[in-house]
Amino acid sequence: SQELEQSPQSLIVQEGKNLTINCTSSKTLYGLYWYKQKYGEGLIFLMMLQKGGEEKSHEKITAKLDEKKQQSSLHITASQPSHAGIYLCGADIQGGSEKLVFGKGTKLTVNP
Amino acid sequence: DAGVTQSPTHLIKTRGQQVTLRCSPKSGHDTVSWYQQALGQGPQFIFQYYEEEERQRGNFPDRFSGHQFPNYSSELNVNALLLGDSALYLCASSLAGWINQPQHFGDGTRLSIL
Secondary structure (H helix, E strand, O other): OOOEEEEOOEEEEEOOOOEEEEEEEOOOOOEEEEEEEOOOOOEEEEEEEOOOOOEEEEOOEEEEEOOOOOEEEEEEOOOOHHHOEEEEEEEEOOOOOOOOEEOOOEEEEEEO | OOOOEEEOOEEEEOOOOOEEEEEEOOOOOOEEEEEEEOOOOOOEEEEEEEOOEEEEEOOOOOOEEEEEOOOOOEEEEEOOOOHHHOEEEEEEEEOOOOOOOOOEEOOOEEEEEO
């Protein structure tokens, strides 16, 4: 079974709408990383969360790690076509390890 | 500041052949990790190299091997290629000793097996 579950698998929104992507684990998330990937290309680092309850923002993207450190959400406010791509959550579930496990990704389409 | 670079960008091989993929880490980084990303899936960890030694390994067969050079660059070798080895191979670099830091990824090598 997948160690990190992402939902939804895909999302189509109109430009200007808000959206949320979730990442859930059955194990403690010691480090949670959000990446964005354009089709067939490398991963672009967005944000890193470590502490339960932590929240970080960059431009119109906000990521949170819940208190129990088993779920994270990525929220985009006022989406733009430039936000389109595949969003991946990756995590250290061993503690102090650089071996990341990833979810399958959420494909975001933003229609102008 | 040079990021992670990988070569080649695309590669086509046939079953049974072997392949070597190359990666240069981001400037200042000394640790290289390799991931395999099948179509529609998230990346899966293959192994990690630090100080020219394999430090961690994921659930991949011995057909997958690697090497790290004194300048921190790395190679991924895959022998006896199978159709299922078709994937995007991603290299990521980081600096050892910094716990829970983001790994920086290259653009990957797209490997197609015929």
